[in-house]
Amino acid sequence: MGRFTLKCLKCGSEYGQQYRLTCDNDDSLLRADYHEKKLELRAQPGIGRFHSWLPIQEELTTEAGPITYKSEALARELGLANLYIGFSGYWPEKGAFIKTCSFKELEAHPTMQLLKETGGKAIVLASAGNTGRAFAHVSALTGIDAYIVVPESGIRKLWLPEEPTDSIHLIKMAPGNDYTDAINLAGRLAKLPGMVPEGGARNVARREGMGTVMLDAAVTIGKMPEHYFQAVGSGTGGIAAWEAALRLRADGRFGDRLPKLQLTQNLPFVPMYRAWQAGRREIIPELDMKDAKRQIEETYASVLTNRAPPYAVTGGLYDALVDTDGTMYAVTKEEALEAKAFFESLEGIDILPPSAVAAAALLKAVEAGNVGKDDVILLNIAGGGFERLKEDLTPFPIKPVATAENPDVPLEELVI
Numbered sequence: 001m002g003r004f005t006l007k008c009l010k011c012g013s014e015y016g017q018q019y020r021l022t023c024d025n026d027d028s029l030l031r032a033d034y035h036e037k038k039l040e041l042r043a044q045p046g047i048g049r050f051h052s053w054l055p056i057q058e059e060l061t062t063e064a065g066p067i068t069y070k071s072e073a074l075a076r077e078l079g080l081a082n083l084y085i086g087f088s089g090y091w092p093e094k095g096a097f098i099k100t101c102s103f104k105e106l107e108a109h110p111t112m113q114l115l116k117e118t119g120g121k122a123i124v125l126a127s128a129g130n131t132g133r134a135f136a137h138v139s140a141l142t143g144i145d146a147y148i149v150v151p152e153s154g155i156r157k158l159w160l161p162e163e164p165t166d167s168i169h170l171i172k173m174a175p176g177n178d179y180t181d182a183i184n185l186a187g188r189l190a191k192l193p194g195m196v197p198e199g200g201a202r203n204v205a206r207r208e209g210m211g212t213v214m215l216d217a218a219v220t221i222g223k224m225p226e227h228y229f230q231a232v233g234s235g236t237g238g239i240a241a242w243e244a245a246l247r248l249r250a251d252g253r254f255g256d257r258l259p260k261l262q263l264t265q266n267l268p269f270v271p272m273y274r275a276w277q278a279g280r281r282e283i284i285p286e287l288d289m290k291d292a293k294r295q296i297e298e299t300y301a302s303v304l305t306n307r308a309p310p311y312a313v314t315g316g317l318y319d320a321l322v323d324t325d326g327t328m329y330a331v332t333k334e335e336a337l338e339a340k341a342f343f344e345s346l347e348g349i350d351i352l353p354p355s356a357v358a359a360a361a362l363l364k365a366v367e368a369g370n371v372g373k374d375d376v377i378l379l380n381i382a383g384g385g386f387e388r389l390k391e392d393l394t395p396f397p398i399k400p401v402a403t404a405e406n407p408d409v410p411l412e413e414l415v416i
C-alpha cells in the first residue's frame, strides 16, 4: 500500500511511490500528496515523529530531529514577544542531537531510507560541505554507498562524529572549482550504472526532511508562525517550509495563513535576492551574478553559493515567495559576524556561518519594521552546535579517495 502519490505541479501527471526527480513531460518539481491529511505524530525520538509527511514506508528511529524553543534573551534584546528558534544541530541540553550539526541531516535520513526502499544501491551528490557531511554520516550508519563531490573550500567541513567507513567515497575538486562545478561533476557520475543522483531540490525526500523544521515549530507553538527566517543558497529549505505550511493549512488545526518567507543571501553573491528585487522569475547571470566565481570566493557563508538554484522552476522558490508574500535580504559579512556574536552570547550556543546570515536578516527586519513586536516569528538556525559537539567528542576527518581537476575529467579515475 502506498502512502503518497507524486504529482507534477505543471501538467498534473501522477506517479506512484518511487525515487523520481522529474516529470516525463516538463521540468516542474514533483510534489508528494500524502494519504494522511492530518499530521499524526509518531512515538519516535527525532525526525521520525513526522512520518505522516515523509515519503518512506518505515518509520525513522534516529534521534536526529529539529527542535523549537521560545527565545528569551535575544527576543528581549530585539523587543519581540514571540520569537521562536528552530534549531538543527547539536545541543543536548535542549534535546537537539544532530551530530553533523545542520538540517542537511534531516534530508539525508529520509533520502537514504527512500533509496533503500526503492532498491537503490549508491547515491551521488555534490556538496559545499554540510550536505556531504550529513550523507556521509548516514552512509556510515546504514552502509549505503555515497559518492560525494566537494570543492576544495568545503573539504574541511567533511568530518564525522564516528569513524568513516568504506561506503563513503569523497571526491575532492581541485582549487579553482566551486560548488557548481561539483554539481556538474556529480551529474556526470550519477549517470553511471547503479548510481542514483541525490537530486537537490528535485528530491522530495530532501524537501520533506527540511520541512520538518516548520512542522516542529507548528506543533510546538500550536500554530504556524507568521514569519519564517532562513538563509538560502539553493532555496530548497524555503520551498520545503512553504510546502510544509501548505500541508499544515490543509490539516486545519494550525491556522490558515501561510508564514511569510523572509529569506536571505550573503553579499556579494546574491543572485536570488537580485532577481526577486527586480520582480523577475528568471535569474539573469550577467545582471544577478556577474563575475560569479570571484563573488563566491569573497562570500562568507560558502554554503549559500549555488549558481543554479531552483528559483524559476514551477514549484520553486519564486513561486514560494509569491504565494507567501515573501521578502529577500542581502547581508554583508560584517553584519553576519556581528549577528553571530550577538546571537551566541544571548542564546548560549554557537552557530554556523549561514545561520549567522539568517540572524543578521532578522536584525534587519526588526529595524525595517518588517515584523511586528507581537508577531509569531520562526528563526531557522539551520546549523549550529559544532563547538558544543567538540566538548563531547573529537570529529574524524574524511579522507578524499580522489581529486578531480575539473568537472569534465574521465570518470574511471574517480570511482573507487
Ligand SMILES: *Cc1c(COP(=O)(O)O)cnc(C)c1O
Residues within 6 Å of the ligand: 102, 103, 104, 130, 131, 231, 232, 233, 234, 235, 236, 237, 238, 303, 304, 352, 354, 355, 381, 382, 383, 384
Ligand atoms: C544548506 C544550508 C542552508 C541553505 O539551505 P537551502 O538549501 O538554500 O535552503 C542554510 N543554512 C545551513 C546551515 C545549511 O547547511
Ligand SMILES: [Zn+2]
Residues within 6 Å of the ligand: 008, 009, 010, 011, 012, 013, 023, 024, 025, 026, 027, 028
Ligand atoms: Zn509534468
